[in-house]
Amino acid sequence: MGRRRGIMSDRLKEELAKELGFYDTVQREGWGGITTRDAGNMVKRAIEIAERNLQNGQ
Numbered sequence: 001m002g003r004r005r006g007i008m009s010d011r012l013k014e015e016l017a018k019e020l021g022f023y024d025t026v027q028r029e030g031w032g033g034i035t036t037r038d039a040g041n042m043v044k045r046a047i048e049i050a051e052r053n054l055q056n057g058q
Contacts (some may be wrong), residue, residue: 008046016042 006013013031017023022038034042 012046014040016045020045 008016014026017026017034017038020038020041023036025033025038046057
């Protein structure tokens with residue numbers, strides 16, 4: 001079974017990682033090096049941004 005392509009762009013993931021303070025870990029260890037909590041916070045933040053954009057008609 002193949003890997004599914006992610007919904008978030010690499011650029012967005014990098015921006016969120018920087019905002020949330022774990023981008024240095026991503027640079028050192030790759031995405032597999034972040035904690036489950038960090039991954040969850042990243043998804044939560046992406047959802048907040050998407051909802052705000054929908055409310056603003058973007």
